Amino acid sequence: MDNIFALAQENLLSPIILSFALGLAAALARSDLTMPEAVAKGLSLYLLFAIGFKGGAAVAAHGVDTTLILSLVAGTVLSFALPFLAFAMLRVMTRLSTVDAAAVAGHYGSISIVTFVAASSVLTSQGIDSEGYMVAVAAAMEAPAILAALWLAARRAPAEALAAGGGVAAASQPGLLREVLLNGSLVLLVGSFLIGMATGAEGMAEISPLITDPFKGVLCLFLLDMGLVAGRGLRENRTAVAVGALAFAVLMPLISAAIGYGTGLALGLSAGGVALLMTLSASASYIAVPAAMRVALPEANPSVYLTLSLCVTFPFNLIIGIPLYVAIATGGA
Amino acid sequence: MQTHPAKRVEIIIESPMERRLRAALEEADITGYTVLPVLGGSGRSGGWSREGQIGRAGGMVAVVCIVRADRVDGLLDAAFAVLERHIGVVSVTDCEVLRAERF
Secondary structure, three states, rough: HHHHHHHHHHHHHOHHHHHHHHHHHHHHOOOOOOOHHHHHHHHHHHHHHHHHHHHHHHHHHHHHOOHHHHHHHHHHHHHHHHHHHHHHHHHHOOOOOOHHHHHHHHHHOOOOHHHHHHHHHHHHHHHOOOOOHHHHHHOOOOHHHHHHHHHHHHHHOOOOOOOOHHHHHHHOOOOHHHHOOOOHHHHHHHHHHHHHHHHHHHHHHHHHHHHHHOOHHHHHHHHHHHHHHHHHHHHHHOOOOOOOHHHHHHHHHHHHHHHHHHHHHHHHOOOOHHHHHHHHHHHHOHHEEEEEEEHHHHOOOHHHHHHHHHHHHHHHHHHHHHHHHHHOOOOOO | OOOOEEEEEEEEEEEHHHHHHHHHHHHHOOOOEEEEEEEEEOOOOOEEEEOOOOOOOOEEEEEEEEEHHHHHHHHHHHHHHHHOOOOOEEEEEEEOOHHHHOO
């Protein structure tokens, strides 16, 4: 327990969390501090490239084993299965419509790559090793949840809740799956992972000054922006979600992390790997899934799912979740 | 300067639907349009802003087409097929253009 508090304290006072807190506070206080869209996108591209490349280089150094394949399969299954649990919890805990519940559930099966990056950064600063291929597991966990959400909406929503050509037709929107699988973030993450794997330690040495040294500073700036976006979302949409939904957004990551913990142990991952799988399971998407939901389930209210995933679960994981998951995975609980 | 009457159709739509709208317009032989970024706003589904966004889900774009009056119905039919279930605003206004043969 002491370890959890020590980690939480260290995490809370890290530049990363304090930058996020600054953005959040500034937005809530209605400051005019903003991050231009192009800068925010540039920072996210940098982080995705750096984390993907480092993961690939780590795999090149340690080699490919059966655990990698099993981890990818486990990640895919988790991503597809977690929305069903989330959906059941939402039906009990909230009064959300079936379509809204299905859309929210999809977010909680998919992952937040920024939360993953933050957890990786905490592990690095603690000197805890993790499997490099967890980046690939993160990529594998992006899309299956979307299919689960669309299936839930199509099967569970009353016909009148979906407009003509509703959920089922939406699920077969031409090009939707291609758009999800080829979304820029995923392409960059997987692509840089493959480049890192192909070039290994030599490639890493060549570009290390770019992707290693400035990494934390860039992450701070990026999280400052995420704090601003989350704060604005909270301010503008605070009436969009009820108490039950807010409770879900805090409870669901804990349950998902517990499932990720059991899965990580069963796979035989290292303590760092288990912490990352817990983080991935606990995180909720706010980039890939919202875009897919806008196309496929337009009846779902974006204020609900974006507020829950970005404004509640993301800060919760960043501030409380990650130190908790790391402490549990490393046996400090 | 001689000007000619035309119709200006402005469609404000969620960013993730932009590609589909453009495809529908081109399918309806509406090949001239301009896509503009939308800074932010608010509507029935809450507020949105471009600032700091890294994903397209929370954003909107404006697609502006200027066409001859006799082509407006075809344009609106094509657009409505895409927009019907989505957040957005469609407006049609009168305007004047200088080179009628281009529309």
